[in-house]
Structure formats: structure tokens, C-alpha cells
């Protein structure tokens with residue numbers, strides 16, 4: 019999968035963002051190991067805490083369709099700069115994509131890759147539950 023292409027899917031998903039409170043649109047495109055793409059946008063709520071980030075929308079859509087194995091997620095936002103995933107989304111990435119990577123694009127168009135492991139060092143995982 020061409021990472022430019024994955025970013026294009028994320029940009030399309032960003033258009034669907036429901037953001038009446040922050041007006042900050044985020045789009046994500048999640049790539050499975052088998053090559054399928056699931057997209058997501060952020061979905062806000064008048065009760066702010068019920069807001070769902072674009073990344074988790076993509077993961078939850080995919081997992082609810084039976085997917086378990088992911089290789090990468092592209093994230094874009096209305097900032098037009100690199101938007102790093104929040105802590106909760108990093109934890110979800112650790113659950114389903116610990117060996118994968120995040121794709122971001124800088125304001126001048128450069129594509130950057132960040133390993134999930136580097137974004138959430140010492141992640142809490144299922145192994146911790148059996149200690």
C-alpha cells in the first residue's frame with residue numbers, strides 16, 4: 019500500500035468529521051495486514067467526554083467487522099500539520115497494532131512514520147493482566 023494513498027483515504031474521512039464544538043476535523047485510515055482500509059472521523063458530543071476520536075472510530079469499525087490484524091494508520095487534521103494521536107488512541111493502537119506504525123504528513127507534505135511502540139513506551143498490555 020502506497021502511504022500517499024492511505025493519507026488520501028484519511029483526507030476523505032476527515033470531511034465527515036462531526037465537530038460542532040471544537041471545529042477541529044480529524045480523519046484516519048486504518049490499513050489491515052490483508053490490505054483492507056477502514057476509515058474514521060472524530061465524532062463529538064454535547065457531553066464532551068462522549069467524543070470519539072477519528073482513530074478509534076476507524077479501529078472500532080474494523081474490529082466490529084471481525085478484523086484483528088493491522089499494519090498502519092494514517093491520520094490527518096484540519097490543522098494541516100502533523101496531528102499525533104491522543105493517549106487513549108495510542109492505548110487502542112497498543113492493543114491491536116503494537117507492531118505497526120502511524121503515518122503523518124508535515125505541513126510541507128513530507129510523509130513521516132512513527133512506530134506504535136515508540137509512541138507508547140511501556141504500554142499496558144494483556145501480559146500485565148497475568149503478572
Ligand code: THU
Pocket residue numbers: 037040042044059060061062069070071072073101102103104107
Ligand atoms: N481528536 C482526534 O480525533 N484525534 C486525535 O488524535 C486528537 C484529537 C479530536 C477529538 C476532538 O473531536 C477534537 O479532535 C479536539 O480534541
